[in-house]
Amino acid sequence: MDDTKIALVTGANKGIGFEVARLLGREGVTVLLGARDAGRGAEAAGRLRADGVPATPVHLDVTDPASVTEAARRIEDEHGRLDILVNNAGIMTGWGRPSELSVDDLRQAYETNVFAVVSVTNAMLPLLRRSSAARIVNVSSSMGSLTRIAAPDSGIPMMSYSSSKSAMNGLTVAYAAELRDADIKVNSADPGYCATDLNHRTGPRDPAEGAAVVVRLALLDEHGASGEFRDEHGPVPW
Template sequence: MTSAQRTVLISGANKGIGLETARQLAAEGYRVYVGTRDLANGQAAIESLHLPDADLRAIQLDVTDAASVAAAAAQIDAEVGQLDVLINNAGIAIDLAPPSQVGLDKMRQTYDVNVYGPITLTQAMLPLLRKAQTRVVVNLSSELGSTTLHGYPDFAYYGVNLAAYNMSKAALNMYTVLLAKELRDEGFHINAINPGYTATDLNNHQGTRSVQQAAAVVVKYATLDKSGPNGGFYTDGGAMPW
């Protein structure tokens, strides 16, 4: 470990894209905090990576619990003193209802994790991000949150008309733009990332992309230098329409 080692926090990182992102960043020498609601699960996930020389640390983190978020920020502050990269990866898809049938209880649950969670976590981590030089925030979004793409019948996922999930990702995209505008002059790089339709628990492993492919996109935008983009929506093919 050196003073130059960069530190990253990933929410929802005990499995899927989050865990693979942790593996790839740890392999590049990052100090990685693996955010997980259950600390034992987080530790087991780290052990499953078989990277004994990597600096991987499980940290209890429930993005819907303000006390948990505050405790995580205090722990990172005490142990490292700053945060270079925040990856808002935690997300849920719990309702398959179309707009005319979606229940408000499911909408609220979805927004609690997919929208309010990233906002709560980002705000709590801003003081630590400001202490670092890198100042990168990556928000895990989805092409399903693209208002523009949903307007085209030839969009590959035009038929995936899920109100709660799709709307939550559109809201996260807007938060990304607004926050990037606000913090641009402070040297932040804040972007929304579409990892693609990836085989994870979120879709019962029906996705067509591997977690390795998805995480590579996240890592690309988590490791930006000062010339990197800010306030955009990207996938591995480049910029995406909002």
């Protein structure tokens, strides 16, 4: 088996996902750059290639089952396996207080941040099982840490986004348990508060700084942990 690793990063046409793709590419990983808009994907892959990172765009709307199936079929045809899946695509909806939140806002956040993670992971698992050491990284958030948001001084959480990331962490633990025997490590990463379109670029960190912990978990060796939630400093409380 060719030992060049193959990684799929969802929502990689900008923000943290783009920087994850760049950093993985610099580590010699073959990067498949997932993007729901083919034009934005091609443009982002072009920017990476100009930077010396040979990335290939893959059309992938994580909330569209047909798109997910087609992306898995294409990866199967072109590569036959997948070594790294980074579930990065994410959205933030519903800024109001919980009592003002519409169920539609909540549902929208869950479609992308939770349900699509299951859809993409399950579609890619047959390919990941063919890897000798597969890794799955779910890009979560400290806003999904129930311990942190339950602290009396933490204010009122942004319920749709926070609870969707708590749910995502639940997925991490469940997949890690199921896949432990298959030697597939599954972890959640908290990139920290980064300046991206998600938060109208209000975050103090550069997206590349946020991407670093995601890449570390994507490249864990055989001694690395599974079923954990980590930021750049170490474990984040669930």
